[in-house]
Amino acid sequence: CRVLSGVDPVQGIAAGGNTEYIGRAAYQQFGLQVLASAPDLQSLCEQAATLQGMEGFQVRVIAQASSGEERQAWALAVADAIQAKPNLDQPSHRLVLIKAAGHHVLGKIVTQPDRSYRQHDQKPQRTSASLSSRLARALVNLVPVAAKTILDPCCGSGALVLEAHAIGLQVFCGDINANMVQKTTENLAHFNYACGVQLQDARAWHQPVDAIVTDLPYGKYSRVADEVVLEIFTQAAVIAPMGVFVAGMDLSAQMLAAGYAQVEVFAVPKAKGFQRYVHRGSREPIGEPR
CATH class of the missing domain: 3.30.2130.30 (VC0802-like)
Structure with missing residues (x-):
């Protein structure tokens, strides 16, 4: 808000x-x-x-x-x-x-909100860990309204990518998993969104963008090693002044260690007592609301 x-x-x-x-x-x-x-x-x-x-x-x-x-x-x-x-x-x-x-x-x-995220509930490809379209829209909205470009380096099936496109942002995206690249590609095509999806390690991006928004792998079979997470954060802080990261635990300490000056954390309850942790980090202190 x-x-x-x-x-x-x-x-x-x-x-x-x-x-x-x-x-x-x-x-x-x-x-x-x-x-x-x-x-x-x-x-x-x-x-x-x-x-x-x-x-x-x-x-x-x-x-x-x-x-x-x-x-x-x-x-x-x-x-x-x-x-x-x-x-x-x-x-x-x-x-x-x-x-x-x-x-x-x-x-x-x-x-009033146009609720355009609802159409993405009908995307043809998804995973059991996919973000809801509404939550994905809210996460993209954590990026400053002046932002024009964003990167999702762990795009999964593309929930965040779809929402960023829907509000008019230029999106760069990719995933290290070829299956996820294919799912996002199919979902983008389904809604006639033009965006190339790269098969790429999240640590290998060098394209400067206004913000990074991504849902880190944190499921039972896809958890990323701690050192890899730190490397993802470090590279993200280099190429974008702000990063929004979703994880299965509080990773604010790692984000601060990676170079973010300020990190906000929001806990989002999920089914069966599980919680997602939404992190918003900035290379500069986030200004107070007017």
Whole structure:
């Protein structure tokens, strides 16, 4: 959320953030234009009464720890205040009332994720360890929005490669396993994405890119030796200022040893108690959100 909006969310809301990149998001719901803001519902309704051009509106409510009856009452209060006729079936203006931290905000939905990652759930080739399309999209979105080129040196069946293509990045990719190269090639062709897949050791890449995003082999039969992981990190830090790596354990110490100045780690639960660890490393300290 921080990368796409520019701000950290508080209670699931990124207030004051940029909505330009929400269309490519994996987990965000929408981007709002704030129409009214007040400490209490009555004051908010007074502001709502002054809104113009709201014909055909619809109001939904987001409020933690509230009942359905409460949310319905709040929605009706706002709807009654707006000087226009609602349209619940085909709204022209989709409004959202958010009640959080003792404050009320009324906003208009101006953008929503296109959910284009869903089409990749139908890719013809996959493995038992393949990332879901939605998670793969979220991982690609950890890369700064200014990035134009990325590398996936352990592409597997291509989940990350597909998502990077879908949001318009130039992608370089490969794998040391010829079977994985073939799977990614078939998946790319299925969606008419143009990208050459290289049969190559992850440590042998020299192509400078804006970021590296890859899912390291960490299954029961495909775990990479510790010294190889360190060598992958070392080369990655040379050719890209940022790297996003998925692994079966916390490898932040190895990333720091390989030359990254700062490493963030996010644990992502998987089935049967297993966890993936998502690492985002930068050669320079990652700036604080505005």
